[in-house]
Amino acid sequence: MQDNPLRxxxxxxxxxxxxxxxxxxxxxxxxxxxxLRHFLALDSxxxxxxxxxxxxxxxxxxxxxxxxxxxxxVFGVVNRMFQLAGVGHLAFISREAHPDSINYTDKExxxxxxxxxxxxxxxxxxxxxxxxxxxxxxxxxxxxxxxMQCLSSNRTMMHxxxxxxxxxxxxxxxxxxxxxxxxxxxxxVLAEALEEQVAKIDYAVKRNTRAALKWLSPKK
Numbered sequence: 001m002q003d004n005p006l007r008x009x010x011x012x013x014x015x016x017x018x019x020x021x022x023x024x025x026x027x028x029x030x031x032x033x034x035x036l037r038h039f040l041a042l043d044s045x046x047x048x049x050x051x052x053x054x055x056x057x058x059x060x061x062x063x064x065x066x067x068x069x070x071x072x073x074v075f076g077v078v079n080r081m082f083q084l085a086g087v088g089h090l091a092f093i094s095r096e097a098h099p100d101s102i103n104y105t106d107k108e109x110x111x112x113x114x115x116x117x118x119x120x121x122x123x124x125x126x127x128x129x130x131x132x133x134x135x136x137x138x139x140x141x142x143x144x145x146x147x148m149q150c151l152s153s154n155r156t157m158m159h160x161x162x163x164x165x166x167x168x169x170x171x172x173x174x175x176x177x178x179x180x181x182x183x184x185x186x187x188x189v190l191a192e193a194l195e196e197q198v199a200k201i202d203y204a205v206k207r208n209t210r211a212a213l214k215w216l217s218p219k220k
């Protein structure tokens with residue numbers, strides 16, 4: 001990972017090929033229902049790729065209900081309809097809880113990341129941007145090892161991992177990838193703070209626009 005996070009973030013903000021920039025915002029407990037709707041909208045194949053098994057609706061609900069927004073970090077990309085186009089779940093675990101961490105870090109904690117993207121938002125760089133934001137947050141939190149676990153057949157996750165320069169280990173149809181992150185820098189801290197502020201403004205505008213349209217729509 002090149003140490004130019006601010007320049008990279010400014011490049012993302014301008015958008016590519018005329019597209020709207022993909023803004024990533026940290027979500028809170030009040031977004032619980034929206035996160036649940038996002039996961040329930042995933043079809044069986046997408047649930048298999050995201051969770052490693054075909055979870056039923058009640059299992060998805062149980063998963064979302066167990067997310068601790070005060071300990072884990074959940075990132076989201078909100079579309080124009082004020083729906084979550086993508087969700088990234090960043091969980092922190094002790095180094096001892098991960099079998100290989102002792103070989104990669106002397107920090108107390110490592111991070112694990114999972115990402116899902118709505119079918120309507122594929123090919124727009126949503127998954128990559130969620131990963132980049134998660135990696136930056138880990139870096140700024142003095143966590144130097146980030147893991148992703150997925151099925152080897154998950155081409156999107158494999159693409160993200162390879163693009164990020166992650167070391168990938170495949171075994172029994174599953175892949176375990178990890179990325180060693182550099183220490184925080186003034187540029188990385190500023191880039192994350194700026195992105196969160198811009199994403200908050202974008203979130204508020206879309207929320208207010210949705211509320212206004214709902215209020216102005218004809219009542220039946």
